[in-house]
């Protein structure tokens with residue numbers, strides 16, 4: 403029997419491992435079949451050219467990036483979706499510089515199984531994170547996208563706020579089917595020879611193993627106030643990390659940066675999880691969920 | 698495409714440069730292509746790109762200049778995770794002028810070996826490159842320049858290029874090296890029939906993250922999936 407299948411806000415997944423947005427593309431050689439679902443690169447209505455280089459940098463046990471949501475717009479994404487449809491569940495990651503743009507993108511998308519609302523990218527100034535720090539905007543955007551979509555809608559939160567619970571509750575109130583906790587943390591790296599920022603976009607988003615305890619904390623905190631499912635994203639490198647997130651209260655997880663160094667990470671994690679559940683004689687992965695709430 | 702865990706066959710260090718060799722029975726690389734190398738330890742997180750320096754009889758080699766965290770521990774490391782070949786093959790012609798600044802000779806070495814007639818200009822601060830590329834001397838004309846005059850012509854690598862272009866017209870020029878050198882090469886040739894091996898910090902190496910952007914006249918392009926070899930006419934320097 404399947405110990406890994408989960409239902410996230412109406413989305414049936416063969417396993418709780420999702421491939422995060424922005425670390426792969428539809429034509430890069432990732433075996434997407436391995437994942438319960440894969441999340442496409444952030445998309446807005448008419449595309450974005452992205453930030454000046456350099457855009458990515460190794461920060462020891464992690465990465466900082468300022469890609470700047472480079473994408474070719476929703477019509478191009480629809481063509482890409484056409485090419486990979488049917489291989490696994492597909493989730494679009496959408497952003498906009500106005501509340502209406504989120505709605506327009508959601509309306510135009512074709513052939514997807516879910517929508518992840520990105521109100522949390524630290525690398526663009528005119529959209530994303532500014533909305534994501536305001537419970538009022540998050541509620542407005544989530545409600546609007548929910549209204550025009552006939553697939554489950556998730557809200558991807560920024561971890562860079564002291565109002566995380568309020569924002570997540572606003573998403574829940576607006577009818578979001580789950581939240582994703584969380585996007586990257588804003589950071590900066592400085593060239594010690596010139597005293598100037600290394601990244602072309604000046605600041606960037608920090609991801610990878612170095613952020614894991616910060617995001618586990620946020621998942622744990624949100625589990626105490628939310629009723630809807632939580633999808634965790636932050637620093638997962640192994641099956642042990644997945645177990646940790648589920649014990650903190652997650653219902654599913656995303657992996658991102660780790661696939662830069664290990665394209666098989668998904669396969670390895672799934673087999674590690676199966677082995678763990680077998681050995682511990684656990685009936686289903688979510689039987690261990692949230693075991694440490696008051697620990 | 699996957700990372701494979703492979704032990705090094707040999708490692709050789711000379712004049713500060715390191716040559717490492719692996720047995721490789723995967724897809725044979727073409728000139729212009731590169732591999733991503735990474736270690737098990739997570740504290741050097743992103744994989745690092747290295748061009749094919751040579752590939753023959755199933756032995757794949759890289760020539761690497763130690764400059765930072767990854768490249769400084771090569772000599773103490775025996776096993777690497779490696780993935781490739783990645784990127785697009787360089788255009789191949791019967792003749793070519795190759796101009797490599799410092800470690801920039803690495804990809805050009807493999808490329809020149811698959812070119813019937815070539816002039817190869819190898820420039821460095823000091824006398825180090827010839828210990829690795831002297832096998833080219835029996836295949837074509839090799840000119841060494843050193844800035845300290847310790848071997849070959851004293852001066853910078855772009856000087857002989859101007860001389861050679863006076864005699865050899867309409868032969869493709871391939872250049873790899875630091876940005877100021879590439880800029881100078883483009884200036885000298887006017888960008889005509891000129892191809893530049895470009896570098897950028899990478900994340901995925903497979904076109905997935907949009908991390909390795911460079912500026913071109915058609916907007917940003919990715920070194921890993923659009924390059925790494927670009928027509929000089931399209932590359933924009935700051």
Ligand SMILES: Cc1cc2nc3c(=O)[nH]c(=O)nc-3n(C[C@H](O)[C@H](O)[C@H](O)COP(=O)(O)OP(=O)(O)OC[C@H]3O[C@@H](n4cnc5c(N)ncnc54)[C@H](O)[C@@H]3O)c2cc1C
Nearest residue numbers: 593594745746747748760761762765766767768803896897
């Ligand atoms: C397609 C391609 C092919 C390549 N082929 C080759 C090849 O064949 N041979 C080769 O030798 N190289 C090659 N390179 C370059 C090679 O990838 C880099 O040298 C390598 O990634 C450096 O890794 P590192 O960990 O040693 O350096 P890092 O530690 O990542 O550092 C890189 C540089 O930045 C400096 N630096 C780091 N942090 C700071 C800071 N805060 N302030 C100021 N400076 C800082 C370091 O001192 C160093 O000079 C290639 C690159 C590309 C894109």
Ligand SMILES: Cc1cc2nc3c(=O)[nH]c(=O)nc-3n(C[C@H](O)[C@H](O)[C@H](O)COP(=O)(O)O)c2cc1C
Nearest residue numbers: 422423424444467520609610635636637657658659
């Ligand atoms: C290069 C890169 C690009 C990213 N692009 C996006 C994006 O387009 N939309 C988004 O919501 N998150 C994006 N992210 C964030 C990831 O999806 C993920 O949430 C974050 O990296 C934390 O997970 P990780 O530590 O497993 O990478 C990006 C991350 C990286 C490293």
Ligand code: FES
Nearest residue numbers: 900901902907921
């Ligand atoms: S390194 Fe990811 S797109 Fe080139």
